Amino acid sequence: MARWQAGLLFLGLLGAGCPGPEPDPPPPAPVDPVHDALSRPVTPTLDPAAFAGAVACQTCHPQHYAEWQTSRHAYAMRDEVFRRLVAIRQADYAGAQDQFCTQCHSAICARGGACVDGFSFDALPPVALEGVTCEACHRVSGLERRYNSGHVLDPGGPMRGTIEDPATSPFHATEYSPLHATSEFCAGCHDVIELSGLNLERPFAEWSESPAAGTTETCQSCHMPTREGVAAEGGPPRTVHEHRFIGVDLPPDEVADAAERALHEARVQALLTSTATLAVTVPSAVPAGAQLDLVLTVKNENRAHNFPTGTTFVRQAWVAVTVTDADGMVVYETGGLDSQGDLRDAFSTVEPYGDADLLKLSSGLVDARGNPTVFPWRAAEHASQTLPPRYARTFTLFVPTSTTTQGPLQVEAKVRFRTFPPFLLRVLGMEEEAARLPIYDVASARAVVAVE
Ligand code: HEC
Numbered sequence: 364m365a366r367w368q369a370g371l372l373f374l375g376l377l378g379a380g381c382p383g384p385e386p387d388p389p390p391p392a393p394v395d396p397v398h399d400a401l402s403r404p405v406t407p408t409l410d411p412a413a414f415a416g417a418v419a420c421q422t423c424h425p426q427h428y429a430e431w432q433t434s435r436h437a438y439a440m441r442d443e444v445f446r447r448l449v450a451i452r453q454a455d456y457a458g459a460q461d462q463f464c465t466q467c468h469s470a471i472c473a474r475g476g477a478c479v480d481g482f483s484f485d486a487l488p489p490v491a492l493e494g495v496t497c498e499a500c501h502r503v504s505g506l507e508r509r510y511n512s513g514h515v516l517d518p519g520g521p522m523r524g525t526i527e528d529p530a531t532s533p534f535h536a537t538e539y540s541p542l543h544a545t546s547e548f549c550a551g552c553h554d555v556i557e558l559s560g561l562n563l564e565r566p567f568a569e570w571s572e573s574p575a576a577g578t579t580e581t582c583q584s585c586h587m588p589t590r591e592g593v594a595a596e597g598g599p600p601r602t603v604h605e606h607r608f609i610g611v612d613l614p615p616d617e618v619a620d621a622a623e624r625a626l627h628e629a630r631v632q633a634l635l636t637s638t639a640t641l642a643v644t645v646p647s648a649v650p651a652g653a654q655l656d657l658v659l660t661v662k663n664e665n666r667a668h669n670f671p672t673g674t675t676f677v678r679q680a681w682v683a684v685t686v687t688d689a690d691g692m693v694v695y696e697t698g699g700l701d702s703q704g705d706l707r708d709a710f711s712t713v714e715p716y717g718d719a720d721l722l723k724l725s726s727g728l729v730d731a732r733g734n735p736t737v738f739p740w741r742a743a744e745h746a747s748q749t750l751p752p753r754y755a756r757t758f759t760l761f762v763p764t765s766t767t768t769q770g771p772l773q774v775e776a777k778v779r780f781r782t783f784p785p786f787l788l789r790v791l792g793m794e795e796e797a798a799r800l801p802i803y804d805v806a807s808a809r810a811v812v813a814v815e
């Protein structure tokens with residue numbers, strides 16, 4: 364019962380004719396969390412047909428086009444993981460709320476009346492399937508909020524970018540936009556808040572609180588490296604920005620040949636390796652049968668955002684440690700995988716909670732009953748173990764030895780990372796993807812301990 368109804372009931376009980384208190388004010392206008400005037404409008408605010416689509420840019424901007432095509436942005440609406448998660452959310456809400464997931468993955472779709480409740484991916488116009496396409500960024504004329512698709516789109520307006528003196532283009536009007544050089548520009552999509560109010564992804568919020576805030580170390584400076592070239596065919600020489608948008612995930616096979624995929628994988632590895640360092644401290648010797656104290660320190664060397672960042676509730680970053688004896692027998696292990704390739708945590712189907720010491724650096728969602736979940740819309744809490752910029756965290760592991768343990772003990776420790784846990788891909792019916800998922804070694808350290 365709403366408060367005002369309770370108030371009326373109370374007035375009623377007082378009986379007619381009594382000089383009761385002033386009646387309560389009328390109820391506030393209903394809040395509709397599902398819709399939003401900017402990014403989830405009830406009626407369309409733009410026409411998808413007003414956008415030319417990426418192929419129209421290819422003739423004059425071939426390099427930008429070729430790079431963008433291999434980026435996750437180009438794949439944001441075709442990604443099978445995305446589509447299958449959206450299908451589960453659609454089922455959970457009986458087809459309602461369908462603009463929510465698409466508002467950033469394709470703002471043109473969500474605002475253009477194509478991604479409506481109960482939509483099917485197969486029926487969408489081609490420009491919607493282009494996901495975060497050229498014009499989703501270059502037709503942005505302003506920013507209303509730094510999260511949840513906060514951009515103002517201007518379909519009939521000029522192409523906006525950071526060239527102050529653009530040459531004349533026969534295809535489009537052009538306008539200088541300082542916004543496009545800022546981290547705020549990326550924040551419009553990269554900080555994600557669920558309808559429940561739960562913070563899901565916050566790289567921009569992390570950056571704003573980091574030593575990089577307010578400096579030239581913007582999202583673009585690391586994720587859009589520069590080179591000398593031309594901005595358009597026949598245009599003047601310029602410093603241009605790479606459009607591969609490399610992060611941690613790889614391009615799908617259909618848009619990247621083996622060489623391009625290898626380039627992405629090497630660049631992902633380089634980004635990850637630049638991020639974290641690991642140190643192991645051990646005593647030089649331990650008496651046989653005593654406990655060995657292993658002290659591990661993991662540090663995020665990135666000044667700009669947490670490690671990991673973004674969709675940390677599906678990413679996996681963890682510490683793997685093995686200790687072997689003189690015969691090469693494993694005397695201690697944490698961070699290993701079960702027979703299905705999963706970490707032995709709550710989500711393992713073969714050894715649930717089988718790894719009591721597991722040190723995870725990503726984040727976890729918990730539903731209202733306290734059970735872990737990977738589906739953000741079912742979650743009531745989001746607990747993050749991620750490392751803030753330039754932050755080091757120290758863990759101590761207690762390794763038992765026995766009186767028969769033969770030294771020296773070899774300690775091998777790693778920080779490892781992968782984009783998805785295999786169990787999630789299996790739940791989504793993508794077993795083959797699970798099998799080819801790369802695991803990156805982000806940092807490693809070794810130590811030797813004598814047994815006396
Ligand atoms: C007929 C050729 C042509 C086509 C087609 C074309 N452009 Fe351009 N574009 C140009 C030229 C020329 C420039 C200016 C380059 C320079 O000054 O170095 C330019 C500049 C730009 C800029 C930079 C603006 C700035 O001020 O920073 C952006 C962004 C851009 N184009 C996006 C696009 C997009 C997106 C498409 C497709 C929807 C597209 N262009 C299609 C020729 C074209």
Ligand code: HEC
Pocket residue numbers: 546549550553566567570575580581582583584585586610611634635637638665666667668669670671672673674675678
């Ligand atoms: C100093 C360089 C640097 C800057 C600046 C930077 N990043 Fe990153 N970013 C990285 C590195 C290194 C990684 C890989 C390690 C990681 O995931 O933290 C990464 C990873 C990412 C990922 C993939 C995360 C995942 O696991 O899915 C996203 C998304 C991302 N960054 C967005 C941003 C945004 C948005 C900004 C600006 C607010 C930004 N980055 C600024 C270096 C940078």
Ligand code: HEC
Pocket residue numbers: 417420421424427428429431432436495496497498499500501524525526543544545548583587594595602603604605606
């Ligand atoms: C996720 C947003 C995003 C998408 C998608 C995107 N761009 Fe850009 N683009 C930018 C930003 C941001 C800059 C300016 C970076 C800076 O100055 O720091 C830029 C710069 C440019 C420039 C100016 C030259 C340069 O490299 O600085 C051109 C031309 C351009 N983009 C064309 C395209 C075309 C064509 C596509 C699609 C094939 C595309 N962009 C897709 C964000 C995007």
Ligand code: HEC
Pocket residue numbers: 435436438439440442445467468470495499500548549550551552553582583586587608609610611612613673
């Ligand atoms: C219009 C919304 C939008 C804007 C603006 C945008 N992004 Fe993205 N970005 C996305 C979406 C959605 C994805 C995930 C696509 C997927 O993998 O399905 C993504 C993915 C990425 C990734 C790949 C992360 C990974 O896991 O590998 C990087 C890096 C990235 N964006 C950087 C940037 C930077 C830097 C900017 C600002 C210049 C920016 N983005 C602006 C929506 C956007």
Ligand code: HEC
Pocket residue numbers: 442444445448449452463464465466467468510511512551552553554555556564610612672673674675739740782
């Ligand atoms: C506020 C904008 C926004 C909304 C809303 C949003 N996403 Fe995303 N999504 C992103 C960005 C940005 C990334 C890239 C972050 C990263 O890679 O860490 C991303 C990445 C992803 C990825 C990882 C893609 C990959 O293969 O690496 C999946 C899956 C995904 N989103 C699913 C969803 C689903 C399902 C919903 C609805 C419940 C949703 N997203 C709502 C912006 C959004």
